[in-house]
Amino acid sequence: MSKIIKVGMADLNICKSPDGITTLGLGSCVGVALRDPVTKIGGLLHAMLPDSTVIKNNTCVEKFVDSGLDELVKRMVRAGANKARLEAKLAGGAQMFAFQRNSDLVKVGGRNAEAARKKLRAMHIRLLAEDTGLNYGRTVIYYPETGIYVIKAVGKPEKSI
Amino acid sequence: MDNNFGFEQIDSGYLDVLKEIGNIGAGNATTALAQMLQRKVDMKVPQATLLEFRDLGEAIGGEETIMAGVYMVVEGDIRGSMMFLLEKNSARHLANQMLGGFGDPNAEDFGEMEISVLQEIGNIMTGSYLNSLSDLTGLKIFPSVPEIAIDMAGAILSVPAIEFGVIGDRILMIQTRFTDDVDIDGFFILVPDLDSYHKIMKSLGMA
Numbered sequence: 001m002s003k004i005i006k007v008g009m010a011d012l013n014i015c016k017s018p019d020g021i022t023t024l025g026l027g028s029c030v031g032v033a034l035r036d037p038v039t040k041i042g043g044l045l046h047a048m049l050p051d052s053t054v055i056k057n058n059t060c061v062e063k064f065v066d067s068g069l070d071e072l073v074k075r076m077v078r079a080g081a082n083k084a085r086l087e088a089k090l091a092g093g094a095q096m097f098a099f100q101r102n103s104d105l106v107k108v109g110g111r112n113a114e115a116a117r118k119k120l121r122a123m124h125i126r127l128l129a130e131d132t133g134l135n136y137g138r139t140v141i142y143y144p145e146t147g148i149y150v151i152k153a154v155g156k157p158e159k160s161i
Numbered sequence: 162m163d164n165n166f167g168f169e170q171i172d173s174g175y176l177d178v179l180k181e182i183g184n185i186g187a188g189n190a191t192t193a194l195a196q197m198l199q200r201k202v203d204m205k206v207p208q209a210t211l212l213e214f215r216d217l218g219e220a221i222g223g224e225e226t227i228m229a230g231v232y233m234v235v236e237g238d239i240r241g242s243m244m245f246l247l248e249k250n251s252a253r254h255l256a257n258q259m260l261g262g263f264g265d266p267n268a269e270d271f272g273e274m275e276i277s278v279l280q281e282i283g284n285i286m287t288g289s290y291l292n293s294l295s296d297l298t299g300l301k302i303f304p305s306v307p308e309i310a311i312d313m314a315g316a317i318l319s320v321p322a323i324e325f326g327v328i329g330d331r332i333l334m335i336q337t338r339f340t341d342d343v344d345i346d347g348f349f350i351l352v353p354d355l356d357s358y359h360k361i362m363k364s365l366g367m368a
Contacts, residue, residue, distance in 0.1 A: 008215025009315070009322060010330075025224035025315020028323055048214065048319070048326045060330040063214070096320050097232055097308035108323055137316020139225055154227055154312055155270060 026092035028109035036081035042144025050115030183207030187337035224315030231283025242321035
């Protein structure tokens with residue numbers, strides 16, 4: 001029996017096929033899904049903020065795109081994934097409210113998505129597909145067996161990338 | 162931001178004070194709602210909690226619950242986020258009632274009129290919440306123009322969570338649920354930053 005492992009906000013986890021991995025209600029946060037297509041080990045990070053280096057209180061590595069991806073890859077490799085084979089898919093990074101006043105946090109969704117692209121590039125992980133931006137929340141489910149990333153949003157047809 | 166005041170200083174006594182703030186704020190707001198609707202609306206006992214981000218979804222009844230969320234940034238002596246969340250069916254019900262039956266109760270999406278009405282309800286309710294808090298503490302509180310989103314609760318709450326994420330690894334939240342046991346089910350959430358929290362305590366003679 002396959003199961004679906006749940007990842008919360010500022011959280012990450014790994015799974016192995018046939019299991020899938022999910023995170024619910026991504027808003028401005030991003031969900032970065034990784035897998036090794038040979039060993040079928042997958043992982044998902046639900047990060048809230050782009051950059052751990054500019055913030056003082058950063059003991060929670062899963063909160064940030066950069067430190068979260070480092071940790072996720074480390075855990076996947078420990079579980080038997082090969083770093084050189086990893087491939088990624090990306091979702092989230094929406095702007096939930098039209099006008100968010102706090103200037104530091106304007107367009108944090110877009111900055112999260114950009115940070116994920118940049119970090120993946122730096123780690124030499126291919127980004128195969130993404131569904132980011134706009135103004136709505138997303139629930140995502142990733143299946144390391146196929147690499148299919150299912151995206152659900154309110155009032156929109158389900159899609160797979 | 163300079164924080165000489167940290168999470169470790171938050172004990173049950175402080176949380177009790179925050180609960181009382183939720184009690185007074187949400188009490189006034191619930192009264193405002195009851196007056197608007199001319200019916201009885203109950204308020205549950207407020208909760209003041211220091212939550213891990215990953216537990217946030219559970220705390221509001223599931224990340225995927227579709228809700229109408231009215232959000233405003235609070236500035237002045239107290240800084241942070243204020244949210245008013247209504248479960249989708251309650252939101253539709255409230256909007257229809259305010260529109261005197263002109264809304265479409267069976268429509269899948271919310272129309273422009275309904276969204277505008279919900280935004281105004283949110284404005285009135287968060288306004289009365291913050292006013293009573295300001296009266297109690299003598300602190301100046303300036304809410305921004307309210308914004309509305311109708312989406313999954315997790316996605317809506319990611320916005321105040323991210324703001325809090327900048328300063329800490331947990332989120333301090335004063336949450337009050339209100340219901341009329343039939344049609345209305347919603348929450349108020351006040352997320353003060355740590356500096357404001359200290360100021361609230363000081364103004365109440367607690368720190």
